[in-house]
Amino acid sequence: MLDPKVSNGQPARTAREPDILPLEVDGLGYAIRGQWFLKDVGFTLEAGRRTCIVGPNGAGKSLLLRLCHGLLQPSAGTIHWATGSSRWQRRQQAMVFQNPVHLRRSARANVEFALSVQGLDRRAIRERTAWVLEATGLDHLAGRPARVLSGGEQQRLALARAWALRPRVLFLDEPVVHLDPAATRMVEELILKIDDSGTRIVMVSHDLGQVRRLADEVVFLHDGRLIEHSPVTQFLGDSRTAQARAFVKGELLG
Amino acid sequence: MNELSQSFVVAVDLISTLDPDLVEIVSLSLQISLLAVTLAALIALPLGAAVAIYRFPGRSAVVVVLNAMMGLPPVVVGLLVYLLLSRAGPLGEYGLLFTPTAMVIAQCVLVTPIIAALTRQTVEDLYEEYREQLASLGVPPWRAIFTLLRDGRYSLLTAVLAGFGRASAEVGAVIIVGGNINHLTRVMTTTIALETSKGNLALALGLGLVLLSIVILINGLSVLAQTIAARVEG
Numbered sequence: 127m128l129d130p131k132v133s134n135g136q137p138a139r140t141a142r143e144p145d146i147l148p149l150e151v152d153g154l155g156y157a158i159r160g161q162w163f164l165k166d167v168g169f170t171l172e173a174g175r176r177t178c179i180v181g182p183n184g185a186g187k188s189l190l191l192r193l194c195h196g197l198l199q200p201s202a203g204t205i206h207w208a209t210g211s212s213r214w215q216r217r218q219q220a221m222v223f224q225n226p227v228h229l230r231r232s233a234r235a236n237v238e239f240a241l242s243v244q245g246l247d248r249r250a251i252r253e254r255t256a257w258v259l260e261a262t263g264l265d266h267l268a269g270r271p272a273r274v275l276s277g278g279e280q281q282r283l284a285l286a287r288a289w290a291l292r293p294r295v296l297f298l299d300e301p302v303v304h305l306d307p308a309a310t311r312m313v314e315e316l317i318l319k320i321d322d323s324g325t326r327i328v329m330v331s332h333d334l335g336q337v338r339r340l341a342d343e344v345v346f347l348h349d350g351r352l353i354e355h356s357p358v359t360q361f362l363g364d365s366r367t368a369q370a371r372a373f374v375k376g377e378l379l380g
Numbered sequence: 381m382n383e384l385s386q387s388f389v390v391a392v393d394l395i396s397t398l399d400p401d402l403v404e405i406v407s408l409s410l411q412i413s414l415l416a417v418t419l420a421a422l423i424a425l426p427l428g429a430a431v432a433i434y435r436f437p438g439r440s441a442v443v444v445v446l447n448a449m450m451g452l453p454p455v456v457v458g459l460l461v462y463l464l465l466s467r468a469g470p471l472g473e474y475g476l477l478f479t480p481t482a483m484v485i486a487q488c489v490l491v492t493p494i495i496a497a498l499t500r501q502t503v504e505d506l507y508e509e510y511r512e513q514l515a516s517l518g519v520p521p522w523r524a525i526f527t528l529l530r531d532g533r534y535s536l537l538t539a540v541l542a543g544f545g546r547a548s549a550e551v552g553a554v555i556i557v558g559g560n561i562n563h564l565t566r567v568m569t570t571t572i573a574l575e576t577s578k579g580n581l582a583l584a585l586g587l588g589l590v591l592l593s594i595v596i597l598i599n600g601l602s603v604l605a606q607t608i609a610a611r612v613e614g
Contacts, residue, residue, distance in 0.1 A: 192512075195516065197512055197515055197516065216518055217518065220516065220517075223516075226513075227509060227510055227512075229527065229530075229531055230530075230531045230533075239517075239527075243517050243518055243519050244518070
């Protein structure tokens with residue numbers, strides 16, 4: 127378990143705040159016109175761990191992330207956060223997408239926009255933006271239009287924008303899938319830094335090397351079903367299920 | 381043929397010497413159309429964006445009507461505005477018929493659906509890309525309208541310029557509600573129609589050239605805006 131720490135002068139979340147974790151997902155299903163893309167998925171995400179959702183293409187990983195984040199409404203089952211109103215729960219979450227979408231304005235203004243939506247006053251917005259751009263190593267790019275930044279810089283900006291919201295839980299949907307190794311390393315380091323500040327990381331990945339580097343536990347999906355939810359060492363070393371073992375060995379799953 | 385080339389020479393002369401009649405007519409035309417398009421844009425941009433973002437019953441019907449209204453026949457718009465503004469009409473007491481104000485109203489009615497329909501399409505395409513990100517950040521729909529209008533500003537400028545082109549080139553509506561009164565409601569298009577029928581081809585041709593140049597200029601500006609946008613904003 128990770129203790130909340132102080133990172134870059136910004137206090138991490140404190141224990142006295144009510145916590146939306148653990149997240150309990152029960153009997154979750156998602157169907158479009160009678161076809162089930164996710165069925166009967168249930169697990170509990172405790173505080174203080176990094177989770178990777180893994181599985182082959184089309185397993186329902188991104189779908190699961192969107193359902194948990196509330197971007198989609200489940201067709202069956204429940205997603206239950208521990209405390210708070212649904213509005214407050216939303217404020218405690220952020221998400222970084224595979225292809226980050228930035229507004230046609232400067233990198234700095236993109237972070238400021240996200241904060242202004244949360245209703246922070248102008249001074250707090252300025253301070254937090256300055257902090258997060260420095261912490262993510264983007265301050266020298268702050269004035270540049272966000273959309274002309276490189277892929278890696280754009281993804282780091284997306285992480286900065288999400289981090290600035292100081293979420294309790296950060297969902298990431300394959301954040302490095304289009305990036306080269308150097309950019310991937312920077313993004314992964316940033317993810318660990320965000321985790322260190324007390325934000326719970328829940329990330330979709332199909333790169334086992336990345337899972338090994340980042341995850342404490344793995345949620346393994348196949349064909350829209352939860353096959354396994356286990357600690358990363360067990361998943362990579364000696365998984366309980368044949369499908370997981372085959373996936374780790376790199377075999378194609380039928 | 382000879383008459384045409386003669387008229388052409390006189391027309392160029394009228395433009396190059398800034399003939400007072402010509403200048404008066406061109407300037408009134410521009411004032412009316414600019415005001416009409418400004419008002420239309422203030423209505424149409426948020427309206428088009430709202431239709432693009434909100435999901436409500438009957439939405440597709442609204443989209444169809446909006447698109448159909450892009451092709452509103454100007455004379456019919458002129459007639460409707462005439463009926464509204466004439467002495468016996470609901471707005472008759474303001475005495476607006478046969479004034480530049482009436483022409484602004486008519487052009488505004490004509491152009492609003494054009495800008496709204498183009499805005500709806502542009503913003504809807506943009507929203508497709510932004511929807512999840514905005515939802516994740518918790519941006520409420522009313523705010524998304526302004527965010528998307530801002531991010532689509534260069535494409536939307538093209539929509540507004542298209543509206544201006546339509547407004548300034550239109551004749552049927554303004555001739556009905558303006559009455560084509562000399563020194564009062566005479567604009568480029570109505571003058572061209574009148575002078576041509578009178579056989580005064582030089583002035584008609586001169587105004588025609590100005591009108592053409594304006595249309596070309598507008599299109600040039602809209603291409604320029606897109607180019608700059610692509611380079612600067614990514």
